[in-house]
Amino acid sequence: MGFALRRRRGPSKFERAADGSMTLIEHLRDLRSRLFMASLGLLAGLIVGFILAEPVYELLRQPYCNLPGKIDPETNKCAAFILLAPADSFILKLKLALWIGLIVGAPVWLYQLWAFIAPGLHRHERRWAYTFVSLAAPLFAAGAALAYVVVDKGLAFLLDAGVAGLDSQLEVTRYISFVTTMILLFGVGFEFPLLLLMLNFAGVVTARRLLSWWRTVVFICFAFAAVATPDPGPFGMTLLALTLSLLYFIACGVAFLNDKRKGRGKEVYAGLADDEVSPLTDDREPVLAGDRVETVAPIEAPEPVAAPRPIESRYDDTT
Structure with missing residues (x-):
């Protein structure tokens, strides 16, 4: 009984977008919501990237540390880079966090992008x-x-x-x-x-x-x-x-x-070059004179059409 009283759900948003029943305003609202969800995924990825910026920096620094003479034998530490401004280190960490955030948040923003364009395919x-x-x-x-x-x-x-x-x-x-x-x-x-x-x-x-x-x-x-x-x-x-x-x-x-x-590759003209003439058969027939057409009888003039009656003497089906 409960199943009988349950209201039937309408078509989903994907089905409405696929069959073209969504209006332009609904498409714009759907785009706005998906951009918002994608931005949340990027924000979450940015937070994770800010946490993982230090290990990624150490990984990217390894080719420089592998150079001869860059490892101090006493401290076993890699030689430091040059900083031209006090904020360069923090800005670099933000850039690395952004790169990592794009990769970590890729499943979210790629899914939102795909969900928006998939109904048109x-x-x-x-x-x-x-x-x-x-x-x-x-x-x-x-x-x-x-x-x-x-x-x-x-x-x-x-x-x-x-x-x-x-x-x-x-x-x-x-x-x-x-x-x-x-x-x-x-x-x-x-x-x-x-x-x-x-x-x-x-x-x-x-x-x-x-x-x-x-x-x-x-x-x-x-x-x-x-x-x-x-x-x-x-x-x-x-x-x-x-x-x-x-x-x-x-x-x-x-x-x-x-x-x-x-x-x-199995088509009729697949083996022919682009500039090769197609093999057409020569089945031309000579053009001969046509048969004689008999004279057509003239068409008689149509009979005159009677003038319509006045509106007072005409009645429709209702009256």
């Missing part, structure tokens, strides 16, 4: 979005780890190749900015094969077309590695370029499997 598009997002995070983490290794190996070469030598002290804010920029560049670079896969799964390019670009892609990988890596030597640049090239060929292999699953 089809079901298969949402399924592929889940797959690509689950692949993007490990790829970015792998790029960040490789950037840390490259900085650790290339920092000594940079200082030793300069005029100041390894005994020079570094300014702390510029050093941390250098390391975080390297991590960001390498992480974004590792997302490039995922972008190629997105183009293939969307039907923009085929796997055969992707593989035909291998010379250009390998050149772009080495050019990007030469610009992104701080080490002018061959170690960092070659490591990053070979890793990106390997990820590109793995993406081409996955794209071939996707094309085989969808049956691409």
